[in-house]
Amino acid sequence: MNARDEILRRIAAALGDRRPTPPVPRAYRRATGEPGDVDLFADRVRDYGARVRVVSADAIAAAVATALHDRNARDVVAAPGIPAGWAPTADRSTVDTQRLGAVDGVITACRVAIAATGTIVLDHDAPDQGVRALTLLPDYHLVVVRRDRIVADVPDAVAALAGVRTQTWISGPSATSDIELERVEGVHGPRTLEVIVAR
Amino acid sequence: MTFLGMPTLSGEPFPTAARAALGDAQLRRNLAKATGTIRAKRARVVEELPDWAGLRAAGAAIKDATLADLDTHLLAFEADLVARGTTVHWARDGAEAARIVTDLVAATGTREVIKVKSMAGAEIGLNDAFDAAGIAPIETDLAELIVQLGHDRPSHILVPAIHRSRAEIRDLFRREMPGVAPDLTDEPAALAEAARRFLRHKFTTVDVAISGANFAVADTGSLVVVESEGNGRMCLTLPRTLISVVGIEKLVPTWSDLEVFLQLLPRSSTGERMNPYTSVWTGPTEGQTAHVVLVDNGRTATLADTVGRAALRCIRCSACLNSCPVYARTGGHAYGSVYPGPIGAVLSPQLTGVAHNRTLPYASSLCGVCQDVCPVAIDIPSILVHLRGKVVEDHAPVAEAAAMRALAWAMADAGRWRRLLRAGRLGRALGRRRDRIGSLPPPLSAWTGTRDAPRPPRQTFRDWWESR
Ligand code: SF4
Numbered sequence: 001m002n003a004r005d006e007i008l009r010r011i012a013a014a015l016g017d018r019r020p021t022p023p024v025p026r027a028y029r030r031a032t033g034e035p036g037d038v039d040l041f042a043d044r045v046r047d048y049g050a051r052v053r054v055v056s057a058d059a060i061a062a063a064v065a066t067a068l069h070d071r072n073a074r075d076v077v078a079a080p081g082i083p084a085g086w087a088p089t090a091d092r093s094t095v096d097t098q099r100l101g102a103v104d105g106v107i108t109a110c111r112v113a114i115a116a117t118g119t120i121v122l123d124h125d126a127p128d129q130g131v132r133a134l135t136l137l138p139d140y141h142l143v144v145v146r147r148d149r150i151v152a153d154v155p156d157a158v159a160a161l162a163g164v165r166t167q168t169w170i171s172g173p174s175a176t177s178d179i180e181l182e183r184v185e186g187v188h189g190p191r192t193l194e195v196i197v198a199r
Numbered sequence: 200m201t202f203l204g205m206p207t208l209s210g211e212p213f214p215t216a217a218r219a220a221l222g223d224a225q226l227r228r229n230l231a232k233a234t235g236t237i238r239a240k241r242a243r244v245v246e247e248l249p250d251w252a253g254l255r256a257a258g259a260a261i262k263d264a265t266l267a268d269l270d271t272h273l274l275a276f277e278a279d280l281v282a283r284g285t286t287v288h289w290a291r292d293g294a295e296a297a298r299i300v301t302d303l304v305a306a307t308g309t310r311e312v313i314k315v316k317s318m319a320g321a322e323i324g325l326n327d328a329f330d331a332a333g334i335a336p337i338e339t340d341l342a343e344l345i346v347q348l349g350h351d352r353p354s355h356i357l358v359p360a361i362h363r364s365r366a367e368i369r370d371l372f373r374r375e376m377p378g379v380a381p382d383l384t385d386e387p388a389a390l391a392e393a394a395r396r397f398l399r400h401k402f403t404t405v406d407v408a409i410s411g412a413n414f415a416v417a418d419t420g421s422l423v424v425v426e427s428e429g430n431g432r433m434c435l436t437l438p439r440t441l442i443s444v445v446g447i448e449k450l451v452p453t454w455s456d457l458e459v460f461l462q463l464l465p466r467s468s469t470g471e472r473m474n475p476y477t478s479v480w481t482g483p484t485e486g487q488t489a490h491v492v493l494v495d496n497g498r499t500a501t502l503a504d505t506v507g508r509a510a511l512r513c514i515r516c517s518a519c520l521n522s523c524p525v526y527a528r529t530g531g532h533a534y535g536s537v538y539p540g541p542i543g544a545v546l547s548p549q550l551t552g553v554a555h556n557r558t559l560p561y562a563s564s565l566c567g568v569c570q571d572v573c574p575v576a577i578d579i580p581s582i583l584v585h586l587r588g589k590v591v592e593d594h595a596p597v598a599e600a601a602a603m604r605a606l607a608w609a610m611a612d613a614g615r616w617r618r619l620l621r622a623g624r625l626g627r628a629l630g631r632r633r634d635r636i637g638s639l640p641p642p643l644s645a646w647t648g649t650r651d652a653p654r655p656p657r658q659t660f661r662d663w664w665e666s667r
Contacts, residue, residue: 004289010499024260028253117473132436155458169477174429178342179387189429
C-alpha cells in the first residue's frame with residue numbers, strides 16, 4: 001500500500017465509528033464590518049517601534065516626500081501601482097534582487113490594516129503592493145495606509161482577505177529576542193518600518 | 200513502527216537527564232528569567248481581549264472537529280494544492296519524510312538548503328538525513344543557527360538557544376561563522392548583525408528552501424508561516440524550490456478559522472498582539488516550484504487514542520513550557536525530545552508509543568498550570584495520567600495499573616477532577632507530608648525519588664480564577 005492510502009486507512013481506523021462533532025462555539029467577537037479606529041491603529045503601530053505619521057488624505061504626497069527626506073532616502077523603489085504623484089522620482093520597474101538589496105527604501109500601499117493589533121497586510125497580487133521580494137530586501141519600508149483600509153480586528157481582516165492568494169502580515173519591523181531575550185530590530189527584512197496613515 | 204528518526208523524540212530517561220540540569224545554576228537563572236518575562240507579557244496581552252475564553256473554546260473545538268474528520272480535510276487540502284500546481288507527498292514516518300525531502304533536494308542538484316525553523320523538520324531528523332546525503336542544511340532562524348553552529352540541541356520551542364549566554368554566542372560565531380569579524384562583541388545587536396550578513400548571502404544564493412507550516416487551510420489550500428525575524432519570508436520567497444514539511448494535524452477546515460488562531464497563537468507564544476511577520480501562500484508563487492510533504496509519524500496512532508488525541512490540537516505556542524515549574528528547573532534538554540515541556544511530555548510518548556518513552560509522562564507535577572494557559576485548552580494533566588496508566592499497564596503490577604486508571608478516571612472529566620480536588624481527597628491521598636508529595640512507589644519513584652512534587656493547593660487555580 002502506498003503511503004497515502006496507508007495514512008488514510010490509519011485515520012479511518014483511528015476514528016472508528018464517526019460521531020458528529022458538536023458545532024464550533026463562536027462566542028467571540030467576529031467580523032463586524034465597522035471601520036477600524038485610525039488613532040488606535042496609529043498607536044498600536046507605534047507600540048512596535050515603527051514611525052507613524054497621521055495626515056489628511058490630500059497630504060499623502062507631501063508626507064511621503066517629508067518621510068523620504070528625513071530618512072535621506074534618494075534611491076527609492078515604489079510598487080508599480082503607487083500613484084506617480086506620491087513619489088515622482090521613485091523607480092517603478094525593478095525587481096532584481098541585487099538591486100533591491102542596495103536601494104534606500106521601498107514604498108507600497110496595503111490591502112488591509114488592523115486597528116486592534118497594528119498589523120498591515122500586503123496582497124502580493126495587487127499592483128500597489130507588489131511582489132514579495134520588493135518589501136523584503138530593502139532596509140526601509142514606507143507604507144501608505146488609507147482610512148478605508150483600516151478594519152477593527154483580526155476577524156475583519158481575515159474576512160477581507162478571503163481569496164487573496166499571497167499575503168504578508170506585518171506587525172512592526174523585523175525583530176529577534178533570541179539572545180538573552182534582548183530585543184534587536186531588523187535581523188532580516190526591513191529594519192525600519194514607517195507608516196503614513198491618511199485619514 | 201520504524202525506529203529510524205526516533206532519537207529526536209526520545210532520549211535519556213527524564214530523571215537521569217534532569218539530574219544534570221538541576222545542578223546547573225546558570226541554566227536555571229536563564230530559564231527563570233526567560234520564562235518569567237514571556238509569561239508576564241503573555242498575561243498582559245491576553246487580558247486585553249475580553250473574549251479570550253470564547254476564542255480558546257473555539258480554537259479547541261475547531262481542532263477537535265478537524266481531527267474528527269481528518270481524512271476528509273486532508274483530501275480537500277491535497278486537491279487544492281494539486282489544482283494550484285503544488286506536488287503533494289505523503290510520509291508514514293519520519294524516515295520516509297526525511298527521505299522524500301532529501302531526494303527532492305538531491306534532484307535539484309543543489310548541495311545547500313536554507314531552512315525556516317520547523318518543529319516537524321526537527322522531528323523527522325531532517326538535518327541528519329541531509330548530512331548523510333552530503334547536503335548542507337543552513338538554519339536561518341537566529342536561535343536555530345546558534346544551536347546549529349554549537350552542534351547543540353534546541354531547548355525551547357520558541358527560543359531554542361535560551362540556554363546560551365551572549366558571551367558563549369559570540370565565541371561560537373567567532374569560531375564557526377564564516378567571514379565573521381574577529382573583534383565581534385557580545386552585544387546582541389552586533390551578533391544579530393553578523394548573522395544578518397552571513398545569512399543575507401545564503402538567502403540570495405541558495406536555491407532550495409525547507410519550511411514547515413503553522414496552519415494548513417483545507418478549503419483554500421493555503422499554507423501559513425508565523426515568525427518574527429523575517430528569515431521565513433526570505434526563505435519562502437527567494438529560492439526557486441520550496442519544500443514544506445507539514446504534520447497532518449496542522450489542518451484547519453476553513454480560511455475563516457484563522458480568525459481564531461491568528462489571535463490565539465501570537466498572544467500565547469511571544470506575548471505580542473501580533474508577531475512581526477505572517478506569510479500566507481496558496482500554490483507556488485512568483486515562479487517557484489512547490490512541494491508539500493504530509494507527515495504522519497505517530498499522529499494517526501495518537502488519533503486512535505480518544506483521550507490522548509487532544510494533544511494533536513497543539514499549535515506549538517510554548518505557553519505551557521513557560522508556565523511549567525518542572526520545565527523552569529530542568530530546561531528543555533532533560534526531556535530528550537524535540538518537543539520539551541508539558542506538551543512534549545504528552546506528545547512525544549504518543550508519537551513514539553509509550554514503550555519507547557516511558558519516563559516522560561512522569562516529567563510533571565500535575566499542577567495544572569499548563570492546561571490553564573493552553574490556548575486550545577489541552578487537558579495536559581489528564582493525558583499525562585492516562586499515559587502513566589499505559590506505561591504501568593505495559594509492565595508493572597496490576598494494583599498500580601488500577602490506581603493509575605482510577606486517577607485517569609478522576610482527571611478525565613473536568614468537573615469530576617475539580618470536585619475531587621476541592622474535597623481535598625486526592626490531595627490528602629497524595630500529600631503525605633505537609634506540602635509535598637513524598638516518595639511514591641515505582642514507577643512514580645522515578646520522578647519523586649529525585650524531586651518533591653508539590654501537593655495540589657488547597658484552593659485550585661480554577662476556583663481562584665472563577666472567584667475573581
Ligand atoms: S500544548 Fe497548548 S500551551 Fe503547550 S505549546 Fe501546545 S498549544 Fe501551546
